[in-house]
Amino acid sequence: MASHDDKGVKRSNMDDNDQDSKRIKRAENGDAAPEKYNPYLAHLNEDGNGNGTNGDFESPLDAFERHKTTAVQAAQAEDSELNPWTGQPHSQRYFDILKVRRDLPVHKQRQEFLDMYHNTQILVFVGETGSGKTTQIPQYVLYDELPHTNGKLIACTQPRRVAAMSVAQRVANELDVELGQEVGYSIRFENRTGPKTMLKYMTDGQLLRESMHDHDMSRYSCIILDEAHERTLATDILMALLKQIAARRSDLKIIVMSATLDAQKFQSYFYNAPLLAVPGRTHPVEIFYTPEPERDYLEAAVRTVLQIHATEPEGDILLFLTGEEEIEDACRRISLEVDDMIRESDAGPMKVYPLYGTLPPAHQQRIFEKAPEPLRKGGRPGRKVIVSTNIAETSLTIDGIVYVVDPGFSKQKIYNPRSRVESLLVSPISKASAQQRAGRAGRTRPGKCFRLYTEKAFKKELIEQTYPEILRSNLANTVLELKKLGVEDLVHFDLMDPPAPETMMRALEELNYLACLDDDGELTRLGGLASEFPLDPALAVMLISSPEFYCSNEILSIVSLLSVPSIWVRPNNARKRADEMKMQFAHPDGDHLTLLNAYHAYKGAETNGDDMKRWCHEHFLSYRHLSSADNVRAQLKRIMETHDISLVSTPFQDKNYYTNIRRALLAGFFMQVAMRESSNSKVYKTVKDDQLVMIHPSTSVTSPYDWVVYNEFVLTTKQYVRTVTNIRPEWLLEIAPVYYDLDTFEKGEIKSALTRITDKVKRRQAIKGSGSAR
DNA sequence: GAGCACTGC
Numbered sequence: 077m078a079s080h081d082d083k084g085v086k087r088s089n090m091d092d093n094d095q096d097s098k099r100i101k102r103a104e105n106g107d108a109a110p111e112k113y114n115p116y117l118a119h120l121n122e123d124g125n126g127n128g129t130n131g132d133f134e135s136p137l138d139a140f141e142r143h144k145t146t147a148v149q150a151a152q153a154e155d156s157e158l159n160p161w162t163g164q165p166h167s168q169r170y171f172d173i174l175k176v177r178r179d180l181p182v183h184k185q186r187q188e189f190l191d192m193y194h195n196t197q198i199l200v201f202v203g204e205t206g207s208g209k210t211t212q213i214p215q216y217v218l219y220d221e222l223p224h225t226n227g228k229l230i231a232c233t234q235p236r237r238v239a240a241m242s243v244a245q246r247v248a249n250e251l252d253v254e255l256g257q258e259v260g261y262s263i264r265f266e267n268r269t270g271p272k273t274m275l276k277y278m279t280d281g282q283l284l285r286e287s288m289h290d291h292d293m294s295r296y297s298c299i300i301l302d303e304a305h306e307r308t309l310a311t312d313i314l315m316a317l318l319k320q321i322a323a324r325r326s327d328l329k330i331i332v333m334s335a336t337l338d339a340q341k342f343q344s345y346f347y348n349a350p351l352l353a354v355p356g357r358t359h360p361v362e363i364f365y366t367p368e369p370e371r372d373y374l375e376a377a378v379r380t381v382l383q384i385h386a387t388e389p390e391g392d393i394l395l396f397l398t399g400e401e402e403i404e405d406a407c408r409r410i411s412l413e414v415d416d417m418i419r420e421s422d423a424g425p426m427k428v429y430p431l432y433g434t435l436p437p438a439h440q441q442r443i444f445e446k447a448p449e450p451l452r453k454g455g456r457p458g459r460k461v462i463v464s465t466n467i468a469e470t471s472l473t474i475d476g477i478v479y480v481v482d483p484g485f486s487k488q489k490i491y492n493p494r495s496r497v498e499s500l501l502v503s504p505i506s507k508a509s510a511q512q513r514a515g516r517a518g519r520t521r522p523g524k525c526f527r528l529y530t531e532k533a534f535k536k537e538l539i540e541q542t543y544p545e546i547l548r549s550n551l552a553n554t555v556l557e558l559k560k561l562g563v564e565d566l567v568h569f570d571l572m573d574p575p576a577p578e579t580m581m582r583a584l585e586e587l588n589y590l591a592c593l594d595d596d597g598e599l600t601r602l603g604g605l606a607s608e609f610p611l612d613p614a615l616a617v618m619l620i621s622s623p624e625f626y627c628s629n630e631i632l633s634i635v636s637l638l639s640v641p642s643i644w645v646r647p648n649n650a651r652k653r654a655d656e657m658k659m660q661f662a663h664p665d666g667d668h669l670t671l672l673n674a675y676h677a678y679k680g681a682e683t684n685g686d687d688m689k690r691w692c693h694e695h696f697l698s699y700r701h702l703s704s705a706d707n708v709r710a711q712l713k714r715i716m717e718t719h720d721i722s723l724v725s726t727p728f729q730d731k732n733y734y735t736n737i738r739r740a741l742l743a744g745f746f747m748q749v750a751m752r753e754s755s756n757s758k759v760y761k762t763v764k765d766d767q768l769v770m771i772h773p774s775t776s777v778t779s780p781y782d783w784v785v786y787n788e789f790v791l792t793t794k795q796y797v798r799t800v801t802n803i804r805p806e807w808l809l810e811i812a813p814v815y816y817d818l819d820t821f822e823k824g825e826i827k828s829a830l831t832r833i834t835d836k837v838k839r840r841q842a843i844k845g846s847g848s849a850r
Numbered sequence: 851g852a853g854c855a856c857t858g859c
Contacts, residue, residue: 236857264859281858310858399855434854465855487855500855545857557859610859641854711859773851792852 133163142222143194147187150219159252161224161274170252177250180208182354186216189352193220197322198330198349202339204356205515209333210234210302211247214275217331218251221297223274228297233280235308236471237263244268244277251275264610265707280310287314288560288607292321298329304342305334305508306470307544307572309554316571317561319346338508338541345572359518361480365531373483374402376528378409380481381461384526385426386417391478391523392447393461394468394516398487398502403430403463410461424456425449431464431472434641436700443474469512473519480517480525482510484538489548493579495765496586498550499791506542510534544573551575551583552613556592559599560607589747589815590617608715611639618744619712620721625740627733629725630672632716634737636709637671638787638799643705644774645696654696662776666801668741668787669734670776678702738785739807745785746812750797751805751826752782760784760797763826772798782829783808805833 136153137160153160154174177183182203192199193216203209214232221230234240244261253259260269262278269276280301287293299318304311318330332342336353343351370376377395384393397403407428417423425448431440448458462474466486486509487500505513510527517523527534546554555566563569566580587593590613592603599607606616615635622631637643646654661677663669674697681691692699716723726733742749750760750769760769771780772790775798783805786797808816809830818834821827 279858285859306857308857399853401853432854433856467856469856471856489855502855553859646853770851772853774853790853794852796852798852 133158135160135163137161137219137222137224140219140222142225143220145190145220145222147190150186150216153219161251161258162253164252166252169249173250177208177212180212181206181357182208182212185352185354189213189216190220192350192352193217193329193331196350197326197328198332198346200339200342200346200349200351201331201333202336202351202353203333204336204354204358205519206357207354209354210239210243211250213331213333214277214300215247215251217298217300217329218275221329223297226297229273229295230275230298230300231283231296232275232277232300232302233283233311233314234277235280235303235306235311237279238471239303240277240279241266247275247277265711280308280314284310284314284317284557285610287317288557291562292325293318293328294325297327298331300331300333302333303335304332305338307541307546309545309549312544312546312572313554313558313561315345316569317563319570335512341572358515359520359522361514361518361523361525363514364524364526365534366528367530369530369533370483370528373485373528374406377481377483378406378413380526380528381410382413382417384479384481385414385459385461386421386423388479388524390457390459391521392459392474392476393479393481394474394477395461395463395481396468396483396486396513397463397465398485399465400430400432400434403432403465406463410463418451422456425451425458427458427460429460429462431462431468433465433467440472443472447476466509468516469509473516475520477516477519478521478523480513480523481528482513482525483528484510484533488542489545491549491579493550493576493582495767496550496582497767497789497791504538506540507534507538508541510538546571546575547573551579552586555580555583556587556599556603556607556613559593560604586747587613589812590614590744592617605719605721608719609712611635611712614744614747615639616744618741619716621743622740623722623724625736625743626724626726627736627740628716628721628723630737631740632709632712632723633675633705634668634672634741636705636712637675638668639708640701640705641698643671643674643698643701645692645698647696650696657696658776660695662778663734664776664778665734666738666777667775667799668801669737671799672737675702675705738801738803739811741785741801742803742807742811745787746808746815748786748789748797749803749808750784750786750800751829752780753825755782761826762789762797764822766824767795769795769797771800772796774798775800777802805830806837809834809837 136156140149157165159166201209201213214230217230223229234243240261240263244259245255248255248259251259256268256270257272259275260273262269262276262282264279264282293299301311301314304315315332322328322330332346334342339351339353343349377397381393381395395406397406407430410428414423414426418425427448429443431443443462447460450457462468468474484505485502486505488503489498490501491498514525517525558566558569584593584597587603588595591600592606592613594600602617602620605620606613609616609619611619615638619631619635622628644658661670661674663673678697682688689699692702713723726736747763749763751763753759753761758770760771761767762769769789771777771784777800781802783803784797784800785803787799788797790796790798816830818827818831821830
């Protein structure tokens with residue numbers, strides 16, 4: 077990100093300078109001059125991409141006054157022959173889309189929106205699905221902010237990349253401009269904006285990253301936070317930051333957009349900002365509850381789907397379950413039962429589709445296939461049922477769903493600051509989630525939602541909103557970001573839902589041990605550097621320290637591989653072969669080293685000119701995740717280069733090649749170390765936390781030493797440490813002397829083991845010393 | 851001898 081961000085900063089300065097000179101010129105000519113005072117339009121003549129447009133055109137916008145425009149004025153400009161932003165003739169498609177846009181619920185309230193926008197700095201906007209807020213509001217702002225007059229951009233954030241990309245494309249079409257020109261988007265790995273860009277869709281995390289180098293967000297005149305009700309970590313931090321920035325920058329406007337449920341909360345958080353609500357456009361959904369609680373929700377879910385198929389009219393079904401295994405199981409059971417139904421009672425055909433995030437994209441696409449035809453002419457209609465995780469609640473919308481089956485559970489991340497463990501737990505959903513799920517049935521016509529819990533449970537037991545991410549996460553990364561963002565006082569940083577003090581303390585403690593924060597809580601040089609990387613602090617510190625261990629190239633690869641989903645593919649019907657393939661890459665001393673071997677093999681085959689998709693398939697490796705790791709690696713490498721972190725390797729023939737890497741792992745992960753309970757035991761105890769753990773069975777470590785460093789702690793049926801590598805305990809005292817300071821170490825087996833080792837090392841050194849003296 | 855809800859930088 078460093079390189080293109082640098083460009084971004086330079087560019088915006090250029091624009092500003094450009095703008096200044098134009099502004100002066102404009103002042104000389106007086107306000108009426110319709111001359112080309114538009115820095116964006118000026119490029120049309122220069123860069124050769126302007127299709128020969130003449131920048132000297134009379135735009136209806138010339139008569140507009142910033143923050144004083146009306147809906148009528150804007151509509152007239154939109155109706156004109158020539159595009160007011162580019163001077164190009166409007167296409168027929170433009171007018172076709174314009175007609176549709178004017179039919180959106182939000183359109184009726186354009187003037188009302190402008191009146192409010194003109195009179196406030198912060199505005200809360202509430203619009204349900206189908207209101208058109210994501211595409212229209214930024215355009216209404218565009219016609220009022222007139223970015224060509226001050227060179228500042230309008231930003232609209234989204235929690236997900238796909239949304240930022242697809243909405244930007246849609247709005248570019250609506251404005252009849254080319255994507256990446258006047259309208260663009262910016263997401264990790266892809267910046268499709270240019271010197272002419274006025275409206276920029278971006279991920280919330282991307283705006284947060286940007287603001288680390290521009291604390292006032294000075295490039296923007298208006299920032300729109302969309303889908304704020306989702307309460308992502310990035311959105312929560314942005315809201316608190318924007319509250320502060322708004323006090324410093326009276327010229328910055330902020331719009332917070334949300335679905336209805338929590339609107340008042342946003343309003344009061346932003347000093348009782350005015351609120352505008354626009355109805356959505358959805359069909360009614362009838363809700364059914366079970367009279368009695370269900371003992372086995374999976375069984376009940378399968379039964380309900382079959383019952384819908386047998387008794388309800390045509391229409392597709394969406395069933396929400398919690399995870400891959402459960403979904404595959406349910407799909408099998410439904411398919412079997414439907415076969416029986418067809419044989420026994422002449423039911424229509426039903427196609428069953430699983431849907432979850434780790435499913436390859438090509439398989440995900442299958443859910444959009446049409447429902448099957450009746451088995452014979454005039455037979456009972458066919459339908460499809462999609463069995464999905466929460467991914468269908470927000471990320472993916474499927475048209476044609478008429479029936480939703482909601483057992484009321486989802487897997488949620490929870491964080492326990494005491495044990496410092498993040499884990500996934502099947503938990504009851506919130507009322508807001510239940511409503512969102514039900515809404516999925518009413519997108520194309522009136523639908524039905526079957527809740528597999530009682531109405532009483534819905535009212536009394538479900539919480540209103542899912543807890544925001546900030547309350548469910550390890551905040552080490554966030555605290556580091558905030559320090560870099562210049563937030564001095566974390567305790568009084570005005571977050572909408574402040575996390576537990578213990579979570580904050582844990583994060584500060586962790587960053588202090590990593591030497592990212594000093595004892596006064598101030599950002600150190602290392603901390604500043606670590607915050608430049610889009611990584612967890614431990615990974616960043618490991619990467620920054622790796623040149624000292626002569627293996628930064630290798631650690632860079634390992635860090636990238638640890639930053640993407642698992643590269644190992646293990647299909648249910650070929651587990652044994654997959655495990656055998658993995659053995660080819662296995663390094664006896666560590667899973668980190670095994671990952672590295674697989675990556676090197678991958679790069680080798682690539683250089684060989686092999687068909688990489690095929691190669692990966694043959695070797696049971698995920699092409700998707702390996703190429704994504706490659707992408708991450710390139711980004712991290714750029715950041716290392718900009719900060720003069722050298723890329724070095726120990727020669728592969730050197731006997732210390734792997735030892736150096738194993739030692740470097742400890743530079744970041746010295747807090748994630750476990751010691752074997754006794755020499756024959758399979759049980760390990762984690763350092764300082766004293767958790768009893770086993771090594772995850774997926775490991776390739778054949779003969780575990782008494783000490784291992786681990787990448788993650790997973791809590792499932794048992795407590796496991798996953799991705800482990802053998803280490804020598806004396807390295808700990810050498811590489812992390814503060815954390816392993818025996819004077820402050822709590823009494824126990826680990827302390828005594830470490831004490832024995834120190835003594836041994838001392839003795840050895842004494843012998844060596846006396847030996848050389850002789 | 852297990853199993854990755856979902857995002858994001």
